Amino acid sequence: MSKQSKNPETIALHGGDYRSDPATTAVAVPIYRTTSYQFNNTGHAANLFALKEFGNIYTRIMNPTNDVLEKRVAALENGLACVTVGSGQAASTFAIVNVCQAGDNFVSSTDLYGGTVNLFTHTLKKLGIEVRYADPSDPKNFEKAIDEKTRCFYAETLPNPALRVFPIKEVSDIGRKHNIPLIMDNTAAPIICKPLDHGAAVVVHSLTKFIGGHGTVIGGCLVDGGNFDWTADPKRQPLFNEPDMSYGGAKWGEVVPQLTGANVSFAVRARVCLLRDLGAPLSPDNAWGIIQGLETAPLRMQQHCSNATKVVDFLQKHKNVERVIYPTLHKGAIGDRTKKYFSGGNGALVGIEVKGGVEAGKKFIEALKMFYHVANIGDARSLAIHPATTTHSQLTQEELLAAGVTPGYVRLSIGIEHPDDIIADLKQALDASGKPSLKAVS
Ligand code: PLP
Numbered sequence: 001m002s003k004q005s006k007n008p009e010t011i012a013l014h015g016g017d018y019r020s021d022p023a024t025t026a027v028a029v030p031i032y033r034t035t036s037y038q039f040n041n042t043g044h045a046a047n048l049f050a051l052k053e054f055g056n057i058y059t060r061i062m063n064p065t066n067d068v069l070e071k072r073v074a075a076l077e078n079g080l081a082c083v084t085v086g087s088g089q090a091a092s093t094f095a096i097v098n099v100c101q102a103g104d105n106f107v108s109s110t111d112l113y114g115g116t117v118n119l120f121t122h123t124l125k126k127l128g129i130e131v132r133y134a135d136p137s138d139p140k141n142f143e144k145a146i147d148e149k150t151r152c153f154y155a156e157t158l159p160n161p162a163l164r165v166f167p168i169k170e171v172s173d174i175g176r177k178h179n180i181p182l183i184m185d186n187t188a189a190p191i192i193c194k195p196l197d198h199g200a201a202v203v204v205h206s207l208t209k210f211i212g213g214h215g216t217v218i219g220g221c222l223v224d225g226g227n228f229d230w231t232a233d234p235k236r237q238p239l240f241n242e243p244d245m246s247y248g249g250a251k252w253g254e255v256v257p258q259l260t261g262a263n264v265s266f267a268v269r270a271r272v273c274l275l276r277d278l279g280a281p282l283s284p285d286n287a288w289g290i291i292q293g294l295e296t297a298p299l300r301m302q303q304h305c306s307n308a309t310k311v312v313d314f315l316q317k318h319k320n321v322e323r324v325i326y327p328t329l330h331k332g333a334i335g336d337r338t339k340k341y342f343s344g345g346n347g348a349l350v351g352i353e354v355k356g357g358v359e360a361g362k363k364f365i366e367a368l369k370m371f372y373h374v375a376n377i378g379d380a381r382s383l384a385i386h387p388a389t390t391t392h393s394q395l396t397q398e399e400l401l402a403a404g405v406t407p408g409y410v411r412l413s414i415g416i417e418h419p420d421d422i423i424a425d426l427k428q429a430l431d432a433s434g435k436p437s438l439k440a441v442s
Contacts, residue, residue, distance in 0.1 A: 080224055081226070082222065163325050189347055365410060
């Protein structure tokens with residue numbers, strides 16, 4: 001019964017087909033620290049390599065510990081299949097490289113994590129893949145950027161620092177008209193937003209953040225929604241329709257549904273071609289660490305979100321705060337998207353513009369006592385950072401402004417501590433940010 005549950009609290013513990021370890025009946029998921037798997041006989045080995053039978057071959061491509069995590073995350077996202085990789089960055093890279101080759105392009109939202117901007121603007125360019133940026137405040141900008149070489153759209157559900165919820169259905173509808181899949185990075189909004197339900201074809205996560213949840217493990221994944229027809233327009237999706245000479249001439253869009261009975265060509269190609277060739281698997285030890293976090297992620301998300309709501313109320317009333325940035329505070333169509341796409345909370349990320357610009361922002365961060373000053377989000381602990389001088393420091397002034405990073409902006413990732421303690425720490429730091437520094441007094 002638990003397997004059919006649609007409730008994230010149950011899926012996080014029972015999703016997928018793991019009940020207990022088949023070898024020992026252990027209830028907790030074991031860490032399978034093995035590189036390889038004994039084949040039953042030569043026919044079995046040949047069938048596995050030819051994808052005539054599915055099973056374990058080598059841990060760079062699959063592992064039973066990772067498999068439990070993959071099935072649970074796929075179920076949480078209402079997807080059909082999931083592939084774990086060594087980091088969120090690897091997940092974004094795989095997502096693009098799974099559909100684009102040299103000479104192709106893709107259209108990405110301008111509202112992105114700084115590391116993703118670097119990957120798209122510089123590293124993928126060196127590989128011959130062109131990114132075209134589109135401002136998501138008008139979904140039509142995505143359509144304007146398409147040409148015959150456009151292979152996918154890419155965006156984040158809840159991009160910081162602007163915290164404007166992405167128009168998922170609006171852009172995925174445009175994409176589907178042209179047989180272009182929408183790939184959504186849902187790192188900042190697991191459980192509270194399900195992009196696949198709104199038309200996205202693929203979801204990627206940095207599992208490092210809210211799903212792992214404890215700031216202990218780096219990991220990433222790609223979830224195949226099973227809701228996109230990769231064969232509908234062969235010219236649009238050549239990597240799924242032309243013979244792959246690295247795999248006996250397989251046409252992935254055709255062969256995977258035939259072999260598996262499921263529309264999971266994206267996930268299978270990412271696993272058997274990209275993990276095989278590029279490497280970057282998630283280690284089973286790290287998969288285990290993320291499973292521990294995942295089991296309580298739905299409960300933590302509730303606490304993250306309810307704490308963030310209280311923090312926003314407090315910050316709006318503090319005299320040293322110039323502006324508070326939170327998804328529900330945006331007006332008009334952008335604010336409406338929060339109601340349309342989120343349920344059960346509006347996220348843990350809160351932005352503030354401290355009165356007094358860069359200096360006051362720095363003073364505020366230095367005065368925090370309980371918050372950690374780190375380049376991370378989604379930890380159980382409360383975190384703070386000044387993006388202009390850290391996470392986004394490699395961007396040009398133009399890119400900074402396009403991403404919504406102003407000089408005094410401070411990003412908060414609200415943890416699951418007691419809300420009174422979170423607010424008390426913010427209050428004393430904000431009070432300190434408005435006081436003249438000792439240097440100025442002397
Ligand atoms: N996507 C988003 C939205 C992120 O915030 C991050 C990291 O901060 C990443 C992807 C990259 O994830 P990782 O650090 O696991 O490589």
